[in-house]
Amino acid sequence: MALLDEQLKVESPADLPADVGGDNTLLLLDRAMVLQQLGSNAETLAPKEYVESSRDLETADKGIQVLDFSRNAVDDLGKYLFSDATGPYKAPSYEKLMVNTMNLVNYLVRGDLNGAKIEARRFSVMQRFIDEHQGHGASLLGPGSYLAGFAFEKSGSADEALRYYDEALEYGQYASLADPVRRVLQKGSFTSPRLREAAGQSASQSQGASADDDSADILVVIGFGRVPAKIAKRIPIGLALTLVSGALSPNDVSRANYLAAQGLVTWVNYPELGRPRGEWGIPYLWVDGAATDLDGALAVDAEARKAWDDVQGSVVASAITRLIARVAAGEVIRETTGGGLVGALLSLGTQATLTATDTPDTRSWATLPARIAIGRIRVPAGPHTLELEARGLRKRQTITLQKGGWAVLNLTVLR
Numbered sequence: 450m451a452l453l454d455e456q457l458k459v460e461s462p463a464d465l466p467a468d469v470g471g472d473n474t475l476l477l478l479d480r481a482m483v484l485q486q487l488g489s490n491a492e493t494l495a496p497k498e499y500v501e502s503s504r505d506l507e508t509a510d511k512g513i514q515v516l517d518f519s520r521n522a523v524d525d526l527g528k529y530l531f532s533d534a535t536g537p538y539k540a541p542s543y544e545k546l547m548v549n550t551m552n553l554v555n556y557l558v559r560g561d562l563n564g565a566k567i568e569a570r571r572f573s574v575m576q577r578f579i580d581e582h583q584g585h586g587a588s589l590l591g592p593g594s595y596l597a598g599f600a601f602e603k604s605g606s607a608d609e610a611l612r613y614y615d616e617a618l619e620y621g622q623y624a625s626l627a628d629p630v631r632r633v634l635q636k637g638s639f640t641s642p643r644l645r646e647a648a649g650q651s652a653s654q655s656q657g658a659s660a661d662d663d664s665a666d667i668l669v670v671i672g673f674g675r676v677p678a679k680i681a682k683r684i685p686i687g688l689a690l691t692l693v694s695g696a697l698s699p700n701d702v703s704r705a706n707y708l709a710a711q712g713l714v715t716w717v718n719y720p721e722l723g724r725p726r727g728e729w730g731i732p733y734l735w736v737d738g739a740a741t742d743l744d745g746a747l748a749v750d751a752e753a754r755k756a757w758d759d760v761q762g763s764v765v766a767s768a769i770t771r772l773i774a775r776v777a778a779g780e781v782i783r784e785t786t787g788g789g790l791v792g793a794l795l796s797l798g799t800q801a802t803l804t805a806t807d808t809p810d811t812r813s814w815a816t817l818p819a820r821i822a823i824g825r826i827r828v829p830a831g832p833h834t835l836e837l838e839a840r841g842l843r844k845r846q847t848i849t850l851q852k853g854g855w856a857v858l859n860l861t862v863l864r
Contacts (some may be wrong), residue, residue, distance in 0.1 A: 450485070453480045462501050465508060474512040475812055478548070482816035483503035484860040489844060494856070495559040503555040503564070510548045510571075513540045542579045543752050544814050549575060551817075552595040554670050557596060557669075557857040562604045562726065569597030569613070586672075591620040592670075592747045592821050599668055602629065603855055607637030611644060618643040623744045625825035629666075650744050665850035667826045669734055671743065673839035673862040674727020674819030676750045679811040682721040686769070689717040693766045701766075704773050719768040720809035722757050725750035725819040727864065732822045732839040743824040750819040816863050830854065 450462060457466040457476050462484060466473050481502045488498030549572035556565035570723030572593045610633050614626055631648040634640060690697075690705060697705070728750050734741045822839075830852040837844045837860040844860045 450480070450483050453483065454703075462498075465504070469508050470512050472812070473764075474509045475814060476525070476815045477505040479816040481509065482490050482551065482818070482861065482863060485551065485859070486863050488558070489859045489861045492844075494846065494848065494858075499555045499558050503552055506552045507554070507637040510545075510552075513545060513548070529837060532548070539810075540814070541753070541756050542575075543756055544817065545575055546572065546590075546593060547749065547817055550596065550821075551672070553593060553596040553600065554672075554857075554859050557600060557670075558859050559669065560602055560806065560857075565600035566604060569593075569600055572597060575638050579798065590616045591623075592617075592823060594620070595623060595823060596670070599629075599857075602633055603666075606635050608639040608667070611637050611639040611641075614645055614647075615639075615641045618647060621744070621747070623823070624742065625744050625823065628827060629825065663852045664827045665830050665853060666855040667736070667828060667833070667835065667837070667848070667850070668855070668857045669824040669826075669837060669859075670857065671732040671734075671822045671824075671837055671839050671860045671862075672818030672820070673730050673732060673822075673860075673864075674725060674750070675815065675863055676753050676813075676817045676819050677722040677725045678815055679720045679809075679813045680723045681809050681811055683716045683718050686717050689719075689765050691768055693762050693769065697766045697769060701770055701773060705769050717768045717772055718809055719764050719767065720811050722754060725753075727738070727819050727840055727862075730820065730840045730862075733837070734824045735836040736826050736828065737833055741824055741826055743822040745820070745822055747821045748819070749817060749821060818861065818863065 453476055454461060454464075457464075457473060457480070459466055462480065464706055465477075469477065484498040484502035484505065488496045488502065491498065537566075549568055551570045553572070556562075556568055576590060576593075594613045594617035598610045598617060601607075602610035602615060611630070614630055614633070617623055618626065618630075627647045630644050634644060634648050678854065686705060693702075728748070732743055734743055828850065830850055832847060832849045834845065834847045835858055837846075837858065839860055840862040842860070842862045844858075846858055848856050848858075850856060
């Protein structure tokens, strides 16, 4: 936290920087997750760190522009990934959606249903935008829809809760949703085959338990590890050409092959994903000393890898195109100077200068958890002790719930 505050040029996490754009947008995203981890390790149920985390996420969210990974945006893709890294940060869609998802956690831990519902609607707007521009299935709806459904369920909006739960079930198998869906279906009119199937599974397991008993709800969200960071990668042009698979025009392929054959160009520079941290970690939950199952809500690192693999050809193609332009610029310098040694030196100097300024943008949201797990437990009213563990870090919390009450607990472990 001290290092982040130093980079942001602020005195403490309570402060926002004077300039919230550029790299500070990413630093605020990173600080938001560090605040969430510090809050999740606190002894109180909803410490101030969750408020500060929400503020940082919402501030950064306004400055993030979504990177269009659609097939008709290759030029923009190249521009954003190979331009100077001081401009506005262009986020892949999964990062934009995770801003809303992680902020839903912040609001629910604090018991702020109004704030959670507002965040849920922001999530829905972003999800629709991605559906329209990048295709259905690119929007990582699962955990965000689950949390949004919980917020509307506890607000008494049964139909909206059911719609969100239906979305969550479309993108993941959530065993913990079976009983809540059965109970909410008794109060709402919206239904779907997925919801009815989940309710049927719950009925067969619950043996007809009443929806109006003396119990209460506990929702647990555990985020751990870190997604892969972007790194600059250099590969021989011959290998680069095998990766583009039709993303380059025939003319550019011909020119690249010619340059490679002449020995004029050796390396192609482009951004690549590194390795995630904590992807093999296993989270645990105990309620009053009894081990409780968790749903593996989302492998964020795997979604990040899938999104990157989908556009790798376009990214490498853009790198090759820019490389050809550098060589062409050098050749123009050589020809206009009449060739010879001086022309050759100027040509090489021009190419070297353009190469140095053509560095891939490796900025990313470095503290986004690699994995998210969700647990939901129906318990009798009264005091209960919960223990959460991930990546060797354990949290113990005792809470007291009234009949029909609820609480959300979070553990974030960024290692």
